[in-house]
Amino acid sequence: MTQGEREKVCPNCGTALREFQKSGLLGCAQCYHVFEEEVLKVVRRVQGKTRHVEKRESAEEIKEQLYLKRKVLQDRFREALNEEKETEAIELETEIEQLDSTLEGKKQSPSEEKKERFDREDVT
Ligand SMILES: [Zn+2]
Numbered sequence: 827m828t829q830g831e832r833e834k835v836c837p838n839c840g841t842a843l844r845e846f847q848k849s850g851l852l853g854c855a856q857c858y859h860v861f862e863e864e865v866l867k868v869v870r871r872v873q874g875k876t877r878h879v880e881k882r883e884s885a886e887e888i889k890e891q892l893y894l895k896r897k898v899l900q901d902r903f904r905e906a907l908n909e910e911k912e913t914e915a916i917e918l919e920t921e922i923e924q925l926d927s928t929l930e931g932k933k934q935s936p937s938e939e940k941k942e943r944f945d946r947e948d949v950t
Contacts, residue, residue: 839857892929903918
């Protein structure tokens with residue numbers, strides 16, 4: 827286990843930080859914790875992009891990233907509750923609620939719910 831600062835690797839599925847940064851995709855639930863910082867950074871970057879580019883594909887990707895972010899926030903929310911950090915918990919809860927409304931706003935058809943498994947549909 828020589829985990830230098832050069833590259834983080836998920837101990838569970840072996841996804842390297844570099845791979846995640848390249849593809850924007852995580853391998854497993856453990857990745858959210860290992861790459862938490864980077865996940866949030868990517869989410870912010872992707873969110874910023876949508877203001878300028880409105881492609882159907884990227885909308886799907888953003889939704890994916892938002893779900894990831896939501897998972898991270900929920901974990902932190904639970905931690906904050908456990909540690910009785912009330913202020914932090916409230917802040918996180920607000921963020922999660924905002925995310926929820928963003929996600930709901932992005933829903934375009936009732937069948938969208940089926941996509942919660944992060945499946946990617948490559949229409950080629
Ligand atoms: Zn992983």
